[in-house]
Amino acid sequence: MISEVILQIIFAIIILNYLVDLLSGILNYKSFNNKLPDNVNDIYNQKEYKKSQEYKKENFKFNLIASTFSFIILIIVLYNGYFGKLDSILRNYTFENEISPSILFFFSIYFINDFMSIPFQLYRVFVIEEKYGFNNMTIGTFIFDKIKGYFLTIIIGLVLLVPVLILILLYPQNFWIYTWILLSVFMIFLNMFYTSLIVPLFNKLTPLEDGDLKKSLNEYANNVGFSLSNIFVINGSKRSNKANAFFTGFGKNKKIVLYDTLIKNHTVSELVAVLAHEVGHYKLKHVISNLFVSIITTGLMLFLMSKILFNSEVSYALGGNVSFRHLEILAFFILYTPISRVINILAFIKSRKNEYEADNFAVKTYKKSPMISALKKLSRDNLTNLTPHPLFEFINYSHPSLSKRLKSIEKII
Numbered sequence: 001m002i003s004e005v006i007l008q009i010i011f012a013i014i015i016l017n018y019l020v021d022l023l024s025g026i027l028n029y030k031s032f033n034n035k036l037p038d039n040v041n042d043i044y045n046q047k048e049y050k051k052s053q054e055y056k057k058e059n060f061k062f063n064l065i066a067s068t069f070s071f072i073i074l075i076i077v078l079y080n081g082y083f084g085k086l087d088s089i090l091r092n093y094t095f096e097n098e099i100s101p102s103i104l105f106f107f108s109i110y111f112i113n114d115f116m117s118i119p120f121q122l123y124r125v126f127v128i129e130e131k132y133g134f135n136n137m138t139i140g141t142f143i144f145d146k147i148k149g150y151f152l153t154i155i156i157g158l159v160l161l162v163p164v165l166i167l168i169l170l171y172p173q174n175f176w177i178y179t180w181i182l183l184s185v186f187m188i189f190l191n192m193f194y195t196s197l198i199v200p201l202f203n204k205l206t207p208l209e210d211g212d213l214k215k216s217l218n219e220y221a222n223n224v225g226f227s228l229s230n231i232f233v234i235n236g237s238k239r240s241n242k243a244n245a246f247f248t249g250f251g252k253n254k255k256i257v258l259y260d261t262l263i264k265n266h267t268v269s270e271l272v273a274v275l276a277h278e279v280g281h282y283k284l285k286h287v288i289s290n291l292f293v294s295i296i297t298t299g300l301m302l303f304l305m306s307k308i309l310f311n312s313e314v315s316y317a318l319g320g321n322v323s324f325r326h327l328e329i330l331a332f333f334i335l336y337t338p339i340s341r342v343i344n345i346l347a348f349i350k351s352r353k354n355e356y357e358a359d360n361f362a363v364k365t366y367k368k369s370p371m372i373s374a375l376k377k378l379s380r381d382n383l384t385n386l387t388p389h390p391l392f393e394f395i396n397y398s399h400p401s402l403s404k405r406l407k408s409i410e411k412i413i
Contacts, residue, residue, distance in 0.1 A: 003316035010078060010317065010334050017337050018071045020395075022064075028385075028392035029060045036386055037403040039410070043380045052383040055132045062128060066120045073116070081319020083109075087327055088320075099165045102326035106161060109330070110153065118146075129240065132383065137239045148201055160186065168325055172310055176302035183302075184295045191291055192253045195232070205232045205257070213268050220272050224365050226279050230255040237261050242382050247278040250287055265381055270374035273366055280361030286354045293350070297343050301336060308332040341395075351398040356408050363412045372409060375402060 032053055044052060077083060090104045125142065129135035163182060167175045190198075199205060208214050208231040221228035236244065236259035243262035248255050256278055263271065281287060308314055308331070312323035320327045362371050379386065379402045388401050399405070 001316075002313040006314060006317035006331070006335075007078065010331065011075070013334060013337050014071070014074060014078075017341065018067070020341075021067060024389070024392045024395055025060060025064065027389040029057065031387050031389040031392075032056050032385070034387040039406045040376070040379070040386050040403050043376050043386065043402075048380065051132065052386075055128075055383045056385050058128055058131075062120075062124065066117075069120075070117075078318070083327060083330060084315070084319025084321060087324060091324075098169060098325060099162065101324065102165050103158070103161055105326040107154070107157065110157075111150075134241050135239075136237055136241060141239065145202060152198070152201065165325065168309065173306075176299075176306040180295075180299045180302050183298055187291065187294060187298070191287075192249050192251075195248045195255045195257060196253075199234070199257075203238065204235045206235075207231065208233055208258070213263070213271060216268050216272050217275050220276060220366060221279065224276075224279060224283070226283070227254075228256070232257045233260055233263065234258070235260055237264075243378060245274050245278060247281055247287065250282070254282065261381075262378075266374055266377060267370070269367065269370040270377065273362055273371040273374050276362035276366040277358045277371070280358035280365075281354065284354070284357050284361060286358065290351075290354075293347065297347075301340075304336065304339070305329065305332050308335070345395050348395070348398050352400045355399050355405065359405060359409055360412055363409055368409060368412065372406060375405060375409075 036049075086108060087101065087105060090108065091101045122142070125135055125137055126139075160183070164175075164179050167178045167182070171178060195205070208217070214231065217231060218228055232255060234257050236242070241261055243259050243265060245256070245258045245262055248257070256275060258271070258274070262274070266274070309325060309328050310323070311328060314331045315323045315327040318327045318331055359371065378384070384402060386402055388397065393401055400408075
């Protein structure tokens, strides 16, 4: 039967994807003990380096257990047709239409999966991150974050799922075009207002206070013709001691966000260098180009999905006894995994190129030395892997490894 062939293909894709991650992870694990490149061998002292090695190894072993658990559960669920059985149960308790069972099906899958992952999340935060001095989160914060995350998932899920399912029913041939437009508008909206609407639900954002730092940041921004009216500090230390900075939005809605941990551990000149890097992303149109690529790849995904939907054999492959869109959509996302993997690798290649360009912009419009010291401090404070395996870096890293970034910066005249 065709459904059996589809199921075998699904099994093959899942197994292959797991093996690729396993192989690259093992190779990366073996590279932990490689000799440090000369340009990064001054980052750690002996005690700190031993700590970073232990942190990386413990994370690898934990991720291996977590991913293997997920892999085994998914194989069991598919082999026994549990997705189809869940569909049958939900249809017995919902109205006789295609939308309500689909909504309940997707939310059920999400919540079951998340509930099963909670023990792993707790162990990562309160054992591993705690052990290495990163965690500042309390159990209360963890629970409150979960509750807020669930409400947010339900709201956004309904806002997107209901119209998408209606479009599929009304326009079975061309739904992908209208859905593409809808999701594109949502992505643009989210890119513009993420920091204003989503981030404050979990963190406190405060405008950067007047002082030497703000004065230096504004001076740099004026020198490069960058309007800097929205600089915020986020209380990242509420959950973790790891540091970061990010840029969101465009036009009047663009915002620079600095973690309080970043400000605490870096000098003013290093923070200006970090800002220069983020400004480089904006000036070099990386934000717009990344959004454009996301929209194009979403269109490709939806077009391919339209070729899978309304095929009863796809529903039967997941254990369904009738043809239903949510079973076909779930099967599609599994079948889409190899394409998604290739797209992600290409996106990472582009992202790493963007990082080199932003570094180059920062050095040429500001200074080389504080850029180098800022990157080294970030790597040290976050216990970054300084010797990733080339294959692991190629398929998983959105940023080049530190050694490669420093080599690129050192070549800039």
